[in-house]
Amino acid sequence: MHLILFIVFAGLCLAGAINLLLQTHPINSALSLVVVMSSLAVLYLMLGAEFLAAAQIIVYAGAIMVLFTFVVMLLNAGREERTLGSRAAKALGLPAVAVVLSVIATVILKAQGLEPVALSDNITSTTDLSKVLFHELLLPFEVTSVLILIAILGAVALARPAGDEHGRRTGVEK
Amino acid sequence: MTILQFFLWSLLKIIVVTVVFLMGVAYTVLLERKLVGRIQNRWGPSRVGPFGLLQPLVDGAKSFLKEDIIPTAVYKPLYLLAPILSLGCALTSIAVVPFGAPNVTGSGGFHFFEISEINIGLLVILGVTSVGVYGIALSGWSSNNKYSLLGSLRSSAQLISYELALGLSLVGVVMRAGSLNLRVIVESQSRHGILSWNLFGGLQFIAFFIYLMAAYAETNRSPFDLPEAESELTAGYHTEYSSMKFAMFFMAEYANMITVGCVATLLFLGGWTSPLGDLIPAPENWFVHALFPIFWFVLKVFSFLFLYVWVRGTLPRFRYDQLMNFGWRYLLPLAILNIVGTSLWLAYR
Numbered sequence: 001m002h003l004i005l006f007i008v009f010a011g012l013c014l015a016g017a018i019n020l021l022l023q024t025h026p027i028n029s030a031l032s033l034v035v036v037m038s039s040l041a042v043l044y045l046m047l048g049a050e051f052l053a054a055a056q057i058i059v060y061a062g063a064i065m066v067l068f069t070f071v072v073m074l075l076n077a078g079r080e081e082r083t084l085g086s087r088a089a090k091a092l093g094l095p096a097v098a099v100v101l102s103v104i105a106t107v108i109l110k111a112q113g114l115e116p117v118a119l120s121d122n123i124t125s126t127t128d129l130s131k132v133l134f135h136e137l138l139l140p141f142e143v144t145s146v147l148i149l150i151a152i153l154g155a156v157a158l159a160r161p162a163g164d165e166h167g168r169r170t171g172v173e174k
Numbered sequence: 175m176t177i178l179q180f181f182l183w184s185l186l187k188i189i190v191v192t193v194v195f196l197m198g199v200a201y202t203v204l205l206e207r208k209l210v211g212r213i214q215n216r217w218g219p220s221r222v223g224p225f226g227l228l229q230p231l232v233d234g235a236k237s238f239l240k241e242d243i244i245p246t247a248v249y250k251p252l253y254l255l256a257p258i259l260s261l262g263c264a265l266t267s268i269a270v271v272p273f274g275a276p277n278v279t280g281s282g283g284f285h286f287f288e289i290s291e292i293n294i295g296l297l298v299i300l301g302v303t304s305v306g307v308y309g310i311a312l313s314g315w316s317s318n319n320k321y322s323l324l325g326s327l328r329s330s331a332q333l334i335s336y337e338l339a340l341g342l343s344l345v346g347v348v349m350r351a352g353s354l355n356l357r358v359i360v361e362s363q364s365r366h367g368i369l370s371w372n373l374f375g376g377l378q379f380i381a382f383f384i385y386l387m388a389a390y391a392e393t394n395r396s397p398f399d400l401p402e403a404e405s406e407l408t409a410g411y412h413t414e415y416s417s418m419k420f421a422m423f424f425m426a427e428y429a430n431m432i433t434v435g436c437v438a439t440l441l442f443l444g445g446w447t448s449p450l451g452d453l454i455p456a457p458e459n460w461f462v463h464a465l466f467p468i469f470w471f472v473l474k475v476f477s478f479l480f481l482y483v484w485v486r487g488t489l490p491r492f493r494y495d496q497l498m499n500f501g502w503r504y505l506l507p508l509a510i511l512n513i514v515g516t517s518l519w520l521a522y523r
Contacts, residue, residue, distance in 0.1 A: 027315065031308075034305075034308070038305075050292075050294050051294060051297070054294050054297035054298060054300075054301050055297075057302075057304070057305065058297065058301045061301075061304070062300075062307065063304060063337070066307050066311065066333075066334060069308070069311055069312075069330075070327065070330045073311065073315045073323065073330075074327060123293065126294065126354055127352075
């Protein structure tokens with residue numbers, strides 16, 4: 001049962017990812033990405049990470065990708081033109097992909113060995129997860145949130161119109 | 175319990191819940207038309223059947239028989255996908271809602287009054303609702319119509335903004351119960367009837383207020399029904415839809431209303447438990463014993479829907495900038511304050 005579900009959703013995930021690259025219209029690509037995110041959530045669920053699965057759906061599929069489609073709709077981006085791609089990208093890109101993949105594979109294999117990951121009915125409860133997040137990994141967790149805060153501040157700084165030094169709102173006046 | 179048994183039981187429950195849910199949707203529409211009619215000093219639908227009770231059936235038949243027009247300029251795959259996605263998500267989220275008492279179980283610990291019991295039921299509802307946004311967003315974009323696009327842009331922005339406040343308003347309740355399981359949340363407020371509801375005894379009335387506002391915005395209902403503001407956008411995101419496809423959006427809206435009402439009932443109003451607590455002795459007959467909780471649950475959801483319609487009949491629509499200001503500047507900070515307050519109270523109790 002687990003194996004069937006894994007094959008179905010891993011296949012769906014890969015199909016979505018390939019479709020994402022092949023589609024010429026940005027909105028179709030964005031929707032394929034939604035499919036990828038959602039099937040990843042199912043894979044997380046099969047590994048027993050239920051909270052992670054729900055967070056994946058709510059945050060990635062539900063919020064971030066909605067913003068993506070929102071921007072695509074707002075800019076009314078048209079079809080992209082097919083080009084043959086630059087030669088440099090091909091010459092450098094393929095080896096680079098191979099290198100990155102092998103590095104990732106080595107790291108994972110080193111950490112875990114060759115035993116297969118058990119798909120089981122075991123479920124990591126939200127309580128356990130939060131204990132790890134807020135006790136053992138508190139510092140990295142909080143540092144990440146500061147990082148995100150910096151990103152938000154950067155976005156605000158970039159979005160502020162030029163010559164608006166007093167930080168006055170320029171949108172709709174109250 | 176074998177897999178086959180589980181499968182058949184689940185199928186049966188899904189069918190029953192879906193049928194009841196769709197009937198609920200149909201009669202919520204009638205309830206709204208009747209109530210708004212009374213608020214505006216007219217009768218509302220009163221010709222089909224006694225008191226107009228058969229009106230939903232006739233409406234359904236009408237929308238089936240209408241001509242199904244697909245405009246030539248639409249982007250067809252997404253145009254067809256959008257209503258399915260909308261209604262599908264709206265109907266899915268009811269799957270984790272527990273309707274009745276947990277002690278009525280079949281062989282193998284099988285719950286009767288809930289399609290599936292999930293540890294993170296609350297998150298599942300939030301997740302499915304957040305995916306439902308695509309239905310609205312895609313319908314507007316694929317319709318290739320300015321009104322539709324504006325409506326769906328407004329709707330997406332509104333949903334993203336208010337989902338934050340909605341999610342944060344629920345955190346206080348989850349902290350009090352210490353679980354995301356909807357059953358556990360209800361049981362945590364079942365001790366003294368109405369006094370131990372999260373709304374009163376749990377001191378979560380600020381959270382309830384935020385949830386109420388955010389829920390109205392999430393379901394695109396008045397006074398936050400900007401995405402379909404008739405005076406400026408014709409019909410908003412479903413301008414180009416006709417026949418059953420329009421009806422699917424319509425049903426999705428009302429189904430979402432009911433789900434939101436169910437969540438409010440479970441999280442703030444003590445779910446299926448009696449507001450009188452132990453004042454009424456538990457009935458002897460097992461059948462009555464099983465139906466009593468369902469009665470309370472339906473009553474609570476009904477009052478929530480009544481409030482929905484009442485608000486719609488009373489309040490005028492917000493302006494768009496007011497809507498955004500309200501969401502980001504008042505509701506969101508208020509929700510965070512509520513979380514801080516609740517955690518302080520839980521820590522130093």
